[in-house]
Amino acid sequence: MSVSLFDGFRFRVVSSPIHRLDPRVKFLFVSVLFVGAVLFSELIPLLVLFLAPIPLVVLAGVRREWARSLRGAAFFAAFIFIFNFIFPYFFPTAGPGIEPPIDTPMEYAVLAERALVMTLRLLVLVGSFSAFFLTTSPDHLSLALEQSRVPYELCFAFTTAVRFVPVLAEEAQTITDAQRARGLELEKGNFLRRVRNYIPILIPLIVNAIRRSLELAEAMESRAWGATENRTNLYVLRMRRVDYTLLLVSALVLAAAVYVKLAIPVPSVVSLLYP
Amino acid sequence: MEALRGVSLTVRGGEFVAVMGQNGAGKTTLVKLFNGLLKPTRGSVLVDGVDTREVSVARLSRRVGFVFQNPDHQLFCETVEEEVAFALRNFGLDQEAVRERVEWALSLLDLTRYREASPFMLSGGERKRVALASVLAWDPEVVILDEPTIGQDYGQKEKLRRFIRQIGAQGKTVIIVTHDIEFVADCAPRVVLMAEGRIVGDGGAREVLTDRALVERASLVLPQVTQIFLGLRDLGLPGDVINLRDAERAVLGLLGVGS
Amino acid sequence: MAVIAARGLTYTYPGREEPSLRNVSITVDKGEFVLLTGPSGCGKTTLCRCLNGLIPHFYGGRLEGDLAVAGLEVAEHPTSGLARHVGLVFQNPENQLFALSVEKDVAFGLENLGTPRERIRERVDWALKMAGIEDLRERAPHELSGGQQQRVAIASVLAMGPEVVVLDEPTSFLDPLGAQTIFEVIGGLNERLGVTVVLVEHRLDLASRYADRVIVMDGGTVVMEGDPRQVLASERARLVGVGVPKAVRLCRFLKERGVSLGGVPVTSAEASKLLEEALVTDRC
Numbered sequence: 001m002s003v004s005l006f007d008g009f010r011f012r013v014v015s016s017p018i019h020r021l022d023p024r025v026k027f028l029f030v031s032v033l034f035v036g037a038v039l040f041s042e043l044i045p046l047l048v049l050f051l052a053p054i055p056l057v058v059l060a061g062v063r064r065e066w067a068r069s070l071r072g073a074a075f076f077a078a079f080i081f082i083f084n085f086i087f088p089y090f091f092p093t094a095g096p097g098i099e100p101p102i103d104t105p106m107e108y109a110v111l112a113e114r115a116l117v118m119t120l121r122l123l124v125l126v127g128s129f130s131a132f133f134l135t136t137s138p139d140h141l142s143l144a145l146e147q148s149r150v151p152y153e154l155c156f157a158f159t160t161a162v163r164f165v166p167v168l169a170e171e172a173q174t175i176t177d178a179q180r181a182r183g184l185e186l187e188k189g190n191f192l193r194r195v196r197n198y199i200p201i202l203i204p205l206i207v208n209a210i211r212r213s214l215e216l217a218e219a220m221e222s223r224a225w226g227a228t229e230n231r232t233n234l235y236v237l238r239m240r241r242v243d244y245t246l247l248l249v250s251a252l253v254l255a256a257a258v259y260v261k262l263a264i265p266v267p268s269v270v271s272l273l274y275p
Numbered sequence: 276m277e278a279l280r281g282v283s284l285t286v287r288g289g290e291f292v293a294v295m296g297q298n299g300a301g302k303t304t305l306v307k308l309f310n311g312l313l314k315p316t317r318g319s320v321l322v323d324g325v326d327t328r329e330v331s332v333a334r335l336s337r338r339v340g341f342v343f344q345n346p347d348h349q350l351f352c353e354t355v356e357e358e359v360a361f362a363l364r365n366f367g368l369d370q371e372a373v374r375e376r377v378e379w380a381l382s383l384l385d386l387t388r389y390r391e392a393s394p395f396m397l398s399g400g401e402r403k404r405v406a407l408a409s410v411l412a413w414d415p416e417v418v419i420l421d422e423p424t425i426g427q428d429y430g431q432k433e434k435l436r437r438f439i440r441q442i443g444a445q446g447k448t449v450i451i452v453t454h455d456i457e458f459v460a461d462c463a464p465r466v467v468l469m470a471e472g473r474i475v476g477d478g479g480a481r482e483v484l485t486d487r488a489l490v491e492r493a494s495l496v497l498p499q500v501t502q503i504f505l506g507l508r509d510l511g512l513p514g515d516v517i518n519l520r521d522a523e524r525a526v527l528g529l530l531g532v533g534s
Numbered sequence: 535m536a537v538i539a540a541r542g543l544t545y546t547y548p549g550r551e552e553p554s555l556r557n558v559s560i561t562v563d564k565g566e567f568v569l570l571t572g573p574s575g576c577g578k579t580t581l582c583r584c585l586n587g588l589i590p591h592f593y594g595g596r597l598e599g600d601l602a603v604a605g606l607e608v609a610e611h612p613t614s615g616l617a618r619h620v621g622l623v624f625q626n627p628e629n630q631l632f633a634l635s636v637e638k639d640v641a642f643g644l645e646n647l648g649t650p651r652e653r654i655r656e657r658v659d660w661a662l663k664m665a666g667i668e669d670l671r672e673r674a675p676h677e678l679s680g681g682q683q684q685r686v687a688i689a690s691v692l693a694m695g696p697e698v699v700v701l702d703e704p705t706s707f708l709d710p711l712g713a714q715t716i717f718e719v720i721g722g723l724n725e726r727l728g729v730t731v732v733l734v735e736h737r738l739d740l741a742s743r744y745a746d747r748v749i750v751m752d753g754g755t756v757v758m759e760g761d762p763r764q765v766l767a768s769e770r771a772r773l774v775g776v777g778v779p780k781a782v783r784l785c786r787f788l789k790e791r792g793v794s795l796g797g798v799p800v801t802s803a804e805a806s807k808l809l810e811e812a813l814v815t816d817r818c
Binding site: 297298299398399400425426427428429430431454456457494495496498499500502503504505506507510518519522523526527529530 | 572573574575625679680703706707708709710711712714736739775776777778779780781783784787788791793802803805806809810813814
Binding site for chain 2: 174175178179182183184199204207208211
């Protein structure tokens, strides 16, 4: 369930015009969507914001992974919906048009809409950031961080972590196999026992991770790590016309959102259904 | 993508088999089917007549001991003693039996003086022995060693070779997975050659390791003495020489000199 | 011209009582290919780490004696400074590749040195070519075989243009063909580019043909060094427990029985020829 949530954040080696956009600009666009989601408490604009990344996702060819990441968030989304539906039902605190007892269809609809708004907010967050991570290679991301003046040590830690994820996953499997071959039965016993069963897997994993970092540190030193303060880079991110275009679009979307929020009262769906 | 295709193999009790091939040929995949860690997608694997799909890995492991390549993937206990006892406790042996078997395994691998030591503090070679002890402790009928010679020097490999002979003499079935030609040539077991998920050769070491076409197909190299004798067939030297003992005997025989 | 000069080198790891290196004195000339071997624990890996300054700077401990590499005193220069002159390739292919593409990995050292971008690009292209891995440029390290990974490691080290390349059992995890390819690459570097090579190996049957000199260590000291053929054929080497190639052992065996082979073979082809000659002459 939650594994597929992470799937949406894992990078697949694919190239598309969206992949080639400057990550900083993409991040800004995605943040604007998120700001919009926080700004609005009405269903219609949230729906718009949720649908906004879809053309990018389709263009980038990562439809399936994007859908999978949303499916991964389904559990949390359902929880938020139910919580926001049930809680005000029993404890009606604020909100116009809701007075206990709640029994008319319209009142249920108001409650549902509000719960849906909360849920959509989560989905906009998940959807937009997943779209970002799916269309940005970790290398690109690291480069963007570097050029945004994030200290190189952090960028390096990030890419190295990403690079070793498949290695560690494989190692965890090997360790599990090795211990199972010594009679370890992971599914046996009560809850407490089952947690203890993971010790023979965790300890070698951790010890090996430490050993591995020492070897990595040696290799880094041997390749002149820290030789100079002014580290150069094989690649450089340069903004192109299409990046400036997206930058402009983001600014416009933000401006429009703020304007709408301040000047135009957005009707709730319920008010449209029950005039 | 299939890791193994159409593999049919029978190993008899007490045999010594070397499964060889380059990295990625499917050797480890094959042996992982023997203790149930992997289950076949098609076909079946029978261990002592029992289908591996019907029994748990824990049960199969009582019969088939698997020593993994890297001991650091197994070691996690505070003392060597506990490490060796781990599997025994998993298999439900009582305290007395555990103590007895731990004693036995420690002395077999010459580790008795390290019994209270932390496995993490031992050297690479010693850790390998601890891993081996922890598997042999429950006296499985079959012992699988995955790449046991990696990173070992000449002396350590000799010890290993003698050790394998020792447990083989006790009636154990020993299966080693390796690409170390010279080591296998010295042991001269039955050799199963693999390439791309298939078995491309199966027979005595002297038969398989001297077949140039087969060895090339498995992306391995001929043993050094085999290479040396390759061009010397017309001098009357035999073509099934794989190790020094064979070579020495052959040359002396040819020269008519007593050995 | 000595590119490595060690005199009375003694080293004890922190927290240990016994030194791992005792009074090691060796010289390696520019362009030499030195094969360093010996049983496990003899100090070969420790010596490698001294050569690029990991000892004493990374490991601490007590280092006595002198060691100069490419004219620089190791104890006085940080590893980052020595890295320009001496590259170290480690045993485990996986743990010396950090980047997400081969190209970035090969560029890593140069980036650390603050090399201008154009120059990095040139050197990366060159290093990939020298290691024979130009077609792997865009690949991720995890997708590569052990042999390919080691070639990337060699290229990454080579890109910085060191005078000396030290390799610590680089073929441990590789199968025979993978190992052979690595030795060919290293041999090529030595022969064509004049890079000084210090190779620590157990696989003497495959590696000795490239060596100008063999150094044998045992218990932290150098017990023997000299011409590969002489060292491998010596009784001393056998007693120390070095993995003497079977071709040489066969040669010794026959010699002991009065059949002289007229030389010490380091390849099976040589052995074949010598054996043939010996057998034919014997027949006559």
